[in-house]
Amino acid sequence: MFCLKWFNTPFIGKTEKLPVNDQPEGPIMDMPDLVMRKIMKNVDFITMLKLRKVCHAFQNFIDDTNLDNELTKVNIKVTPSTIYAYLNFASASRKSVNLYYIRYGKNCLLKVIEGRLEEAKLMKNQDLVDAFFNDFGFILRNQSKPLKKMNIETSSFDWYPEDYYDRDLLNSLKTTYSFYGCCTCTRPLKGFIEPVTHLKRINEMYTLKPTADTFHDRFDSILKSRKSPIPIQILDVTVLRPSHFMNMARLIDVKQLKGIVIRKTPGYSERKDGKQLVLNEIVELNGFEYIQELIISGFKVTAPLEKLLHIPHLTFSVSTITIEDVLLIRMVSETYHTVYLYLFFQNMLTSPTAKFRCVFYDHIKDADSLYDTLGYVNSNYIKLYAHFKLPESDQTLQISMENYSYGNCFSFKWIKTS
Structure with a gap:
């Protein structure tokens, strides 16, 4: 201390x-x-x-x-009335810090936990998002070493775990504050259900979209104020719309990015002209060619496949897949894998890391032609179409069609030849 x-x-x-x-x-x-x-x-x-x-x-x-704060990982969860941040440090004396911001009418409850240190207070007349960035903003502005991982998740539903607020502080406020013209009961809140019910009643009018929009506006504004793009190795985000990700990604040092995971916020429907939102601008990012892993879930991709297939670990969704698409992915997979194996045997790579590509789809165009091209379709739940052995190696490309409750996909996976 x-x-x-x-x-x-x-x-x-x-x-x-x-x-x-x-x-x-x-x-x-x-x-x-x-x-x-x-x-x-x-x-x-x-x-x-x-x-x-x-x-x-x-x-x-x-x-x-x-x-040099030795910050390595940041995990931020945003809901209509809360922002929770979990910070991990490389230093042995400062492993992690948890920040809990909870809207309380026009005020904000804050609880900070660092090791055995714990503090809680009420910030009067402070907006939830402003209170968070007043504390966290200086970290974003000054971070110079690459973060191993940045995770930002938006959720449509508020949740109030018992450890995320101070019960004594909440009870002291409950006896002195009234909200929306209604006096609150002076009896202390007991158990787990009563405090959660109390917080939900106070914050029931708030929805995710205004909070998420304000959060991303402030986040992007701070990144713009930096002298150089913030370095992040793995970016994992769950967002309402593609623009929330794209505005942030343009302010990140993409050359330092090894992997990107993008998910659509579940339970929040926002479609354009009745169609699912599309995320295509990502292929135009400066430095996109350096990405080694890309997972896109909940957004469709309509950009040409050629702009994505350089990525060794790839998962994305399309509306319709064709026989030409499958053959293209097969050809690219074999070409890239041959190159990786060559570099490995020439001691230019530390290991021939297995590569995996997966394309989720809604429809198959010319399905009969697809079956004729790839061969016999087995009747199992996971239908293996074909195996293609790489000449002069023990590597085989396995192409399979997999049926999940959340969608169908073609997967392209390298396995050892049996």
Whole structure:
């Protein structure tokens, strides 16, 4: 824990103006920049949030200095009335920090957990999204090392786990606040159901779309303010519409991206002209050729397959698949796999990683021609169409049609020849 008593300055934690004769000698902000950096390396995350609210000098120093916070993973969940963030650090002394923001009428409840440290408070007259980015924004602005993974998930339904709010704080507020002209009962909330029911009743008027739109606007605005695109290795997002992803992706260092996972928010229907939303702009991203894994779920792709098939690990959805599409994927799979095997045997790759491609579809065009081309169709639940052995190797391309409750797909998988 960072001890503020180390510094002989009464400014920290106080707002009153001291007489001239009582001004301390050498206030902390007069220390050399190198010394301040050394100090901040020993500051836990909770104290960092506090220091930013002590004075503008601390806030400006923290926000404008690219401190090595050793952040590796970020997981953010957004609902109509909550934002939950889970931060993982590489440092052994700072493994993780959990931030829980819950809308409470026109106010916001905050709970922060870092190791054994735990704090909770009410932020009066603060919007949920503003409260979150006031704390988290400086991390986004200053992150210089590549994040191993960034996960952002939007959900249509509020959920309030018991550990995500402080029951004593909630009870103290419940006795002093009334909402929408209705006085609340003064009896303390008991058990698990009563606090959840209370929070749901307060936040029942809110829906996901306004919160998600505001969240992504603020997120993109902070990324735009950076001097360089933020480096992320794996980006995993669940979004309402393609624009939420695309606006963010254009502000990320795509050359650092190894994998992208994009999902449509379940339980939220938003279609254009009665058709499922399409995600095609992704192929136009600068640096898209560096992507090694791409999974798109819930959005259709109508872009030419040639723009996607360079990706070794690929899953996406189309409305209609044709025999030409299947043969094209087979040809590309065999070509790329031959190249990978050659590089591996020439010691230019550490391992010949198995490659997998999967295309979900609604309809098959010229199904009879497809069957004639690939051969006998077995009657199992998973219908294996064919195996194509790669010459002069023990590798075989297995093409199969798989039937799932959530859709049908063609999969292209490399297996060892039996």
